[in-house]
Amino acid sequence: MKGKKGITLIVGIVLLMLLVLSYLMLHSGNKDGEDTREEEVKTSSVAKLKEEDMASVSFGAKDNMLTFIQEDNTWYLEADKEFPVDQQAVSDLLSKLSDVQASRTIENPEDLEEYGLEDPQTSIIVTAADGEKTSFYIGDDNAVVSGCYMYLNDARDRVYLVDTEMKTSFLCGLYDLAEKASFPSITSSSITRYRIDKEDSQFAVNEDSNSKTGWTVTGWDGSKKPAASDAVSNTFTKLSSLSFNSYVNYKEDSLEQYGLANPTAVITADYTETVKDESSEESSEGSDTSGESQETAVDRQIVITVGNEDENGNYYVKTEGIQGIYTMSAEELNTLLDDDAASYLDTYVNKVSFADLSKLEVVRDQTVYTIVSKSVEKETSEGENTADEEDQETELKYYMNDQEIDSAEFLAFYEKVSGMESDSRLDRMPESALEPELTIKFYDKASGEETDVDYYAYDSNFYLTADNHDNYLLVNKMDIREMLEKLDNLLTDTQK
Incomplete structure (x- = not known):
């Protein structure tokens, strides 16, 4: 008996749950205006408007309406006819009114408040050339079907469910419909000069054929030094x-508002742009030749004035030659603004290929070791034919103080010399510096320029290197020891 009562109770609970679920679904359907009659209604067109018939259009949120007027097939902002309207953007927006489709129609709604239409916050009002108005009043969203509720003109007794895009598209900002400029297209390889001016510092990077790296950096104090090519390329x-x-x-009459009257920084870059020669194109039109048109390299300059930072992590910027004020990512700009002249100085003590040197001098314990390379005829074994002198093979040999040295041992030493990188840099030579433990002199083959590098014991962790171009670098002591070990091996082997 108890078993039957238990089964009856379970069945009753299940039936009750089904009734509650049915009620909730029905209630939800009625709230969204989805009664049984609406399910049978197919998508229908409720309005069709042509852009060419429009004289004006007003749209947006209730307290922030935008009005555009059309004159001679051109759209203008009514409040400011000088505003640079993007004609295509306005046309694309108005095309959404060419055939407004409703997926559901709710006749005689009991309470417009349920649909956000008692006091609609979004509206679109189109005035035709003949004065006839068509008004769209838009209310709440229906997230279930990705739609929103709307009534047309003064017909508040009929509510339509239309695509949400009808609402979101017309809630755009004024500058979403402005004709925007693009940032100039600049290739990194075309830049020849780069400069940053800030309130507390300035520096410039210049292409310089006389520099061993091809670039120089000039700091605020006017000192010019070779710039690391990889740092320049990265920037x-x-x-x-x-x-x-x-x-x-x-408009550019409110620069102070954006911090552009007293800017954070000014970035200047000189570059070249390759353009087609218009005159050559015109002359080739009447000819039968199919040759390529001539191109000319034109010098350009871009100047970016950087102002305040906004609440979205962007800087306000004004670019010379481009009308108006824009924003740029602060994260991207800061990678440039955080640099100073020291950011471009070479971290290598003197990274130069031995092939570019006429000679190398090493001064150790007051003894000078002069090292050169020579291309000599390769020795042939007996029986080999050496009659053809043009086919005679050569090999590169190295000499120290006119005595041939082991190539492998010398190259192992020079690899440590040219590949030595610093950990940090000093602004000036310490007054307490002792006599150098080692001096290496590099003689450039092409220019004849001499670079002298002195190596000093600095502290328990570092050596100091100082050259005749006022570069003072701290180098890990272990790197120096490895270099000296290779040098000692070379000298020991040579003296045998």
């Missing part, structure tokens, strides 16, 4: 990838 790649984020103001 130019960052510069060439810059882009505008958003258009803020087409």
